[in-house]
Amino acid sequence: MGRRGVLGVWLRRGLLAGAVALLVVLGLSHLVRVRYEDRIVPLSQAPEAPVALVFGAGLAPGGVPSAVLAQRLDTAVALWKAGRVKAVLVSGDNSDRFHDETRAMRRYLLERGLPEAAVLGDDSGLSTYDSCVRAFTVFQVRQALLVTQRFHLPRALFIANSVGMDAWGVAADEGRPSTRRYAVREMFSRVLALAMVVSGKAPAYPARRTETSGRPGP
Numbered sequence: 127m128g129r130r131g132v133l134g135v136w137l138r139r140g141l142l143a144g145a146v147a148l149l150v151v152l153g154l155s156h157l158v159r160v161r162y163e164d165r166i167v168p169l170s171q172a173p174e175a176p177v178a179l180v181f182g183a184g185l186a187p188g189g190v191p192s193a194v195l196a197q198r199l200d201t202a203v204a205l206w207k208a209g210r211v212k213a214v215l216v217s218g219d220n221s222d223r224f225h226d227e228t229r230a231m232r233r234y235l236l237e238r239g240l241p242e243a244a245v246l247g248d249d250s251g252l253s254t255y256d257s258c259v260r261a262f263t264v265f266q267v268r269q270a271l272l273v274t275q276r277f278h279l280p281r282a283l284f285i286a287n288s289v290g291m292d293a294w295g296v297a298a299d300e301g302r303p304s305t306r307r308y309a310v311r312e313m314f315s316r317v318l319a320l321a322m323v324v325s326g327k328a329p330a331y332p333a334r335r336t337e338t339s340g341r342p343g344p
Contacts, residue, residue, distance in 0.1 A: 129225045151317055153305055158316035162283035165275070166199030166295040169204055177246070178211040179200045179261050181254060181282065182218030182227035189226070191234050194275065197298040199231060201273050203238050205296065211271055213244045215261060254278070254315075255322050256329035258286040258293075264333060267291060275299045277308050281316050288323040 167173075180202050181194035191199060202214045214235060228249040235245050238304025248265065251257035261267040269292045272282045279295040286293035 138302055151313065154320055155313045155316040157319050158284045159280040160228075161280070161291075162287055162295075163280060165283055165293070166279050166297060167208075167286075168300055169201065169208070169296050171298050172205060172210050172271055175269045175294070176211065177261075177265075177267055177269075178205050178217050178273050178296075179257065179267065179286075179293075180214060180216045180231065180273045181257055181278070182216070182231065182251060183274075184229060184231055185225060191230055194298075195231070196234070197226075197275065198273050199234050199238075201296060201298040201300075202233065203240065205273070206240055206244065207269060214240065215246040215247055215265060215267065217248040217257035217261065219252050220249040221252070233248045250329070250331035252330050254282050254329060255285055255319060256326070256331070258282065258291065259289055259329045260331070262286070262289050262291050269293070271296050273298055273330045277312055281312065281319050281328075284316070285319050285323060300336055 156331075181200050183198060184192040186192045199216075202211075202216075205211045206214060207323035216228055216235070218231055220226040220228055226249070227253075228247040232245050232247050236242060246265065248257065248260055249258060261270065270286065272279065272286060272293050272295045274282055274295070274297075276297040276299055279297060283293055283295050296304070
């Protein structure tokens with residue numbers, strides 16, 4: 127077999143391996159996506175829970191919540207005002223002193239009428255995985271409503287329920303057109319989340335608590 131024939135064989139093998147790998151990724155991503163899909167409910171049907179867990183989503187210029195994050199926070203406010211939750215745990219990243227998500231999220235909620243005692247903050251929520259694990263292990267959250275956009279909820283619910291939490295999801299963008307903007311990223315992120323859950327990966331900060339931290343109660 128000539129050099130061109132050998133290259134052709136390796137090319138076909140590479141394409142086959144790539145196709146198999148893609149099918150595996152798609153299959154695992156689908157598993158994560160549908161595992162707790164029945165736990166995504168509209169705000170009006172959300173069960174009562176001690177706490178709503180709101181995930182960070184970046185800040186806009188001026189240190190205020192981004193449009194995506196504001197949607198999540200507005201939904202948490204609505205849940206609290208409807209009596210669905212007693213407290214809101216905001217989980218974000220303040221690793222950069224010019225980008226303190228948790229402080230901005232707390233301020234947003236307080237300005238909209240939530241009492242300070244009902245607003246808990248975790249500034250070590252560096253990822254969805256870390257936020258869920260720390261909510262369970264550090265803040266002792268055993269039952270929660272997860273608040274984020276619809277595309278993000280399957281992954282968040284999979285992590286939270288897999289680590290022991292009884293979690294339901296409320297889509298912050300309920301009633302709005304769905305977007306495919308994050309489809310590819312979520313496909314791979316779901317597979318990564320599955321790997322983290324299976325391996326029992328510890329969060330970056332497994333125990334640290336801050337002055338904005340609290341315990342939402344039983």
